[in-house]
Amino acid sequence: MYSIKLLRLAHASSSCRNSYHSLLPTDSKKRRTWISYSLLVFPAASFALGYWQIQRRKWKIDLLEKINSRIPAKPIQLPHKFVPFLLVISSLFCIISVVSSSELPEFTHILVRGHFDHSHEVVIGPRSLIEDFIPFKGYGSEWAIRSPNKLLQSNMIRPSASGYFIVTPFYLEDRPGTSILVNRGWVPYGARDPIIRPDGQVEGVVELSGYIRYQEKPPTRIFGSQIGSLTCLDHANQNPHIRYPCRQIDKMSNDLKTLPIFLDADYESSVVGGPVGGQTRVVLRNEHASYIFTWFSLGTIGLGMWIYFFIF
Structure with missing residues (x-):
C-alpha cells in the first residue's frame, strides 16, 4: 500500500x-x-x-619608402619662399619671429652656401655617435663601437661612449643677415669645448649639404631634460654653450635669432678635427x-x- x-x-x-x-x-x-x-x-x-x-x-610602409628615397637624392637649393615676411621688420629689433617650421618635407636633401658663427654654437646631448654613414676606417670610425674589441678608441682625446651634437648658426650667402641652424655633427665629451678642436672651426664661406629635420619631442624624464649652460675656456671669442636635451628648433631659433630651419649636415660635410657629420637616423616605429x-x-x-x- x-x-x-x-x-x-x-x-x-x-x-x-x-x-x-x-x-x-x-x-x-x-x-x-x-x-x-x-x-x-x-x-x-x-x-x-x-x-x-x-x-x-x-x-x-609608403612613408618609409618616401623617406628612404629622399636620403640618397641629389641636394637641392634652399627655396627663398621659406624666408618669413616678418624677417625684414623683426631684424630691425634683432628678433626673429618663430611662427612655423620649414614647409619642406623632413629628410629633404638641401644644399646651402654661407659661413658659420662659431661663437654662438650650442650643443644637444648627451648623444651617442650614429655610425650609419661612416665608411670603414673613415673619419669618426675611431670613436665607433664597431671596433673588434668593442672599445672606443681615439688618438685625439680620451675615449668616450657619449658626447654632443654641435649646432651652429649658419649665415646664408645669398640672403645677407639670414641664418639657419646646422647640426655639424657629433663630438665626444672631451671635445665639447671648441678650444680642443680648433682645426674643426672652419672659417670663411663654405658649401655644405644636409637634411631638413623637424622638431623633436622633449624627453619626459626629469633628469637631463632641462636646458643648461656649459662654460667654455675661450671666454673672449666663445659664448658659454647652451645645452639642449633634444632638437628644440623653436627654442633654438628664438635664442640664436635664426630662422626655424634645421639641417643635419651629412657625412661629406665633416671636417677632420671637427664634429663627425652624418648624424641622421630615420627612426619610425612600424x-x-x-x-x-x-x-x-x-x-x-x-x-x-x-x-x-x-x-x-
Whole structure:
C-alpha cells in the first residue's frame, strides 16, 4: 500500500516538474536577449581596429619608402619662399619671429652656401655617435663601437661612449643677415669645448649639404631634460654653450635669432678635427603587424566566446 502511494507521489512530482519546464522558454531564447547582442560590439570593434591597423601599416610602409628615397637624392637649393615676411621688420629689433617650421618635407636633401658663427654654437646631448654613414676606417670610425674589441678608441682625446651634437648658426650667402641652424655633427665629451678642436672651426664661406629635420619631442624624464649652460675656456671669442636635451628648433631659433630651419649636415660635410657629420637616423616605429595580429585575435576570441555561450 505504501509502495503504491510512493509511486503515485513520484509520478505527480515528475509531472509537475515536466509541466514547469514546459512553461520556461528554451535555453537559446533565454540567453539571446538585447544584452547578449550588445556584447557583439566588442569583437566588432576589435575587427575594426585590426582593419584600421592594416591601413596604418600601408601608410607607414609608403612613408618609409618616401623617406628612404629622399636620403640618397641629389641636394637641392634652399627655396627663398621659406624666408618669413616678418624677417625684414623683426631684424630691425634683432628678433626673429618663430611662427612655423620649414614647409619642406623632413629628410629633404638641401644644399646651402654661407659661413658659420662659431661663437654662438650650442650643443644637444648627451648623444651617442650614429655610425650609419661612416665608411670603414673613415673619419669618426675611431670613436665607433664597431671596433673588434668593442672599445672606443681615439688618438685625439680620451675615449668616450657619449658626447654632443654641435649646432651652429649658419649665415646664408645669398640672403645677407639670414641664418639657419646646422647640426655639424657629433663630438665626444672631451671635445665639447671648441678650444680642443680648433682645426674643426672652419672659417670663411663654405658649401655644405644636409637634411631638413623637424622638431623633436622633449624627453619626459626629469633628469637631463632641462636646458643648461656649459662654460667654455675661450671666454673672449666663445659664448658659454647652451645645452639642449633634444632638437628644440623653436627654442633654438628664438635664442640664436635664426630662422626655424634645421639641417643635419651629412657625412661629406665633416671636417677632420671637427664634429663627425652624418648624424641622421630615420627612426619610425612600424609595429603595425603585431597590432593587426592582436586585434584580430581578440576579435576572433570574443566572437568565439559569444557563439559558445549564446548559440550552442
